[in-house]
Amino acid sequence: MTFTAAAPEALDIVVSTMASDAHTWNLVYLQLLLEEHGHRVTNLGACVPDDLLVDHCRRARPDLIVLSSVNGHGRLDGLRVIARLRAEPELLATPTVIGGKLGITDEADAQAGHALREAGFDEVFTGTGAIGRFTSYLSRRSTAVAA
Template structure:
């Protein structure tokens, strides 16, 4: 039987992003994570769902191991703001994760959604997007669509979405 060599031209990049979806240590909710995983997979991305009540150290270790293109933190219990500040500091302290696009969303406080000061604080702390409950799924999809697989950083000049943008994460 005659064998033919297959010659590859160019560099094929895998389609879609590698995304980590998780809650934080204090949040035991899971349906939000299932929704996000299904949404992202339907958009063609590969998702690692770390589940609920993820300790900060485990989240950082898994992100270091996986090297995702995007980290999505979701909160439903109303403690996302405080937990998120702690988690983003831990993620940004690791050089290999310092530029990985990271977003937070859901119910981030117990005093209602969409407070501009809270969103500014989260963005200043290092999040690339803040998506509070009651926002549009399309805005989250647009943010995700602006990222490219393998780059592990936001495209130049893209910046974060406006703080008023949001989706229940």
Template sequence: MVSSVSSDAHMWNLVFLQLLLEEAGHEVTNVGVCPPDGTVMAACRGADRPDLLVLSTVNGHGRLDGLRLIRALRADPELAALPVVIGGKLGVRGSGDPGVGRQLLDAGFDAVFAESRGNTPERMVADFRAFLTTLATARTATPPPRIPAGAGR
């Protein structure tokens, strides 16, 4: 499942991720732009419960919106174990704060793919693909490892 965060009205990033995931053989539900947290949570509880929730944002408010949403997801017994990742422009200062990724991981995200100095969009996509491979492998063993922002550099 792909979704934006509640304050982000950009759709092109969601379409890109949907196509990337479908090309890799995954079925994808696209929740869309500006969804309230409750809408995302309800979609995750639906009959087609996802194996992964991918949050993408380009407006710079991903840290704030993402923190609120991941705390709600982790507090919900039905959704607490759902793998959730976030990526894009996570702060209004852009690539300047490396602590944002750590904060999001500490709050409960399984991986963070953040815009940062030296972390190109191509590197972020490669890291995301590697995470998907790790997640598929780990499903039969243990929970996937948390991947810090910019880990592929």
């Protein structure tokens, strides 16, 4: 795997799970994918308490927050976490996305998307093609930062 140097349009990105999710391979994958696209990544790891995520993002002021869930509780955790992030004036406008397994069924994943966007997530990535849609979203974000 070849990593590219951070370009001027590179984003500072925080990648994390939420408090109930102990999965790490999804975070490693996302970190490598983002770094391969030239972005700077801080990976907070698994089982991240809400306070740690909020405090870190408030201090770091990332260009993008990426939350990943594999355990099927992403919708519930995501609703709680986005409320905490959006309650912080410094993070109110920070682009924040979520993806992975957000419910315990594919139907639950599809239904979660609407609720999570309404709650304040900029984008939700689930199901077949989620990584492709995510990389397209990244390209648009990078272009917007460079402009």
